[in-house]
Amino acid sequence: SNTELMNTDPFEAARAAADFIAAETGVESHDVALVLGSGWAEAADLIGETTATLNASEVPGFHQPSVVGHVGTIRSVLTKEGKRALVLGARTHYYEGKGVRSVVHGVRTAAAAGCKTLVLTNGCGGLNEEWTPGTPVLISDHINLTATSPLEGATFVDLTDLYSSRVRQLAREVDPSLQEGVYAQFSGPHYETPAEVQYAKRIGADLVGMSTALEAIAGRHAGMEVFGISLVTNLAAGISPVPLSHAEVLEAGQAAGKRISTLLAEIIAK
Numbered sequence: 001s002n003t004e005l006m007n008t009d010p011f012e013a014a015r016a017a018a019d020f021i022a023a024e025t026g027v028e029s030h031d032v033a034l035v036l037g038s039g040w041a042e043a044a045d046l047i048g049e050t051t052a053t054l055n056a057s058e059v060p061g062f063h064q065p066s067v068v069g070h071v072g073t074i075r076s077v078l079t080k081e082g083k084r085a086l087v088l089g090a091r092t093h094y095y096e097g098k099g100v101r102s103v104v105h106g107v108r109t110a111a112a113a114g115c116k117t118l119v120l121t122n123g124c125g126g127l128n129e130e131w132t133p134g135t136p137v138l139i140s141d142h143i144n145l146t147a148t149s150p151l152e153g154a155t156f157v158d159l160t161d162l163y164s165s166r167v168r169q170l171a172r173e174v175d176p177s178l179q180e181g182v183y184a185q186f187s188g189p190h191y192e193t194p195a196e197v198q199y200a201k202r203i204g205a206d207l208v209g210m211s212t213a214l215e216a217i218a219g220r221h222a223g224m225e226v227f228g229i230s231l232v233t234n235l236a237a238g239i240s241p242v243p244l245s246h247a248e249v250l251e252a253g254q255a256a257g258k259r260i261s262t263l264l265a266e267i268i269a270k
């Protein structure tokens with residue numbers, strides 16, 4: 001079974017998933033992988049024409065997302081430039097307790113499917129009060145506060161320029177006003193306390209979230225060029241006087257959807 005395969009050899013599990021996707025979509029090899037986070041759901045429709053849609057639960061090793069508002073599909077999208085994009089709308093978060101191998105299965109599957117570029121998007125909390133909800137921020141680097149790694153054994157991988165400065169430059173050509181920030185991944189599922197947000201700020205983070213860093217490490221290990229972009233959907237706890245509300249988070253994501261998805265489509269087209 002896929003669970004056994006994931007437990008014995010996660011790379012075999014990714015190979016099986018990639019073969020399944022190639023067979024089901026009729027696309028032998030994909031070029032760019034897109035992981036959609038909160039607020040980014042519209043991006044797939046704007047980057048090209050969806051030629052196949054699979055339910056995540058039917059693809060080996062993937063789970064139907066347990067997070068409300070997250071789509072559970074994997075789509076093959078043909079861009080106007082003829083690029084094949086694999087859109088992973090079924091992210092597994094570390095806080096779901098399914099293990100770090102499950103968190104990075106989609107990334108490994110994308111690499112096994114042929115992708116050379118990995119685009120990671122997410123919704124996050126902002127530590128800079130000028131970044132109001134709905135602000136997209138390029139990820140320049142990350143701080144992994146999960147106390148874990150997707151890599152096992154003596155897999156010493158360099159993470160210099162993990163968030164490709166080349167692609168960040170392309171993004172700035174699309175929108176010169178784009179800001180950059182360091183993203184800190186907390187394990188979650190609770191939000192940070194105000195004291196933890198100040199700690200994150202003090203150690204150099206500009207954004208706090210519960211995804212992305214572990215996926216980026218696995219993406220680099222798999223040989224892909226990684227690019228990350230966050231959507232600030234709320235000010236992190238304590239940055240603004242009012243408490244967080246998940247409803248506000250979701251609503252801010254929806255409001256910014258069109259603008260950031262267009263931005264992403266233009267970056268991918270480059």
Ligand SMILES: Nc1nc2[nH]c(I)nc2c(=O)[nH]1
Nearest residue numbers: 123124125208209210233236
């Ligand atoms: N850790 C963390 N994750 C988040 N995801 C979203 I959307 N907002 C936040 C936040 O404020 N903190």
